[in-house]
Amino acid sequence: MMTRAERSMHALQPLNAGLEAVAADEAATLVRLSGVLRGAAQAHGLVDVAYRSIDSPVGPLLLVATEVGLVRVAFSVEGHDTVLAELAESISPRILHAPARLDAAAREFEEYFAHTRHTFDLPLDFRLASGFRYEVLTHLHEIEYGSTASYSAVAALTSSPRAVRAVGTACARNPLPVVVPCHRVIRSDGSQGAYLGGPEAKALLLSLEAV
């Protein structure tokens, strides 16, 4: 048996016989109206979290920003809807699709994947990483474009040089992959190790930077 909420959602389609015609121009109208709404919401400062998605060699990437800066980059294996639902809980549910607010970020990703950009120059919001995880992330930019470092080498840069396993965790839960280059951290035996975007994505990013 359906819940009441489900029933009311299903009742939208199909409409009662004879009333279907009213839905004829709905899709186009709603696209236009939501565009205007997003602009007005921005102008009134009501968008706490803005997002857009971009195509990339490692698949569609979700880019999410707060007023502070880029707060989350997500691979499609993470499920973009799931990530947004999590952010609604952890940051704010005032989340809107607002591509314009992420224009600069999208451009830098495009340049990065076109080999014309080696470091990202964007305001970042690190609120999703705290404590030692945050400390690890702040050191990752020290691994230069095109090179790699082992988990233990990264640990050596931190206040807990023996916390090799914790460095692995910090990298695995990096909220800003690609921008904060956790893909450059590999196992000490030279194998690439795990990656939140999948091992193929890590291999692709490393080979992209090797060119």
Place this chain on the structure above:
Amino acid sequence: MTAAKLPFEVLISRHGASVLRVARALVGVQDADDVWQETFLAALRAYPRTDVKNVQAWLITITRNKAMDHHRRIATLPVPVGGVADLLPNHTASGTDAVIGAVESAEMAQAVWAALALLPNKRRHAVAYHHLAGLPYADVAELLGGTEAAARRAGADGMKSLRTLLAPWKGFDDDDKS
């Protein structure tokens, strides 16, 4: 996860259509765009509301209030100038079947909105909330202020009036499935 904490974008994609239909039924196609904007902007301002269990009913209530504000501003109902005569089908269009189909469906939509505007208030609201937006009659009753049975009756009477007004349209089925 609680429904009150969904990303607001999800509310727009799930309920944008029902808000639009109710707005069109209550203020006419022309002014419905403004009511739609005002509704979602007000909802976003108040979001998230932990006391809201049924997001759709909450949004439709805001739509109703924004529509009433609108009527207070213009102080008239969107009644078609020519009355029911304007509702008659006008099949002079030429072109492919698809084009004629599109024209006919646009004309039909216009006729439905015009016919809705001719209904008595309570019936129009009941049809908008239940038949167009898909709200269950329990929620419709709360919006109308009355019993669920009265809301159901207003909806059925409203559909009956619509059928009479729209009888010239062969596409308008007289099978009320509510």
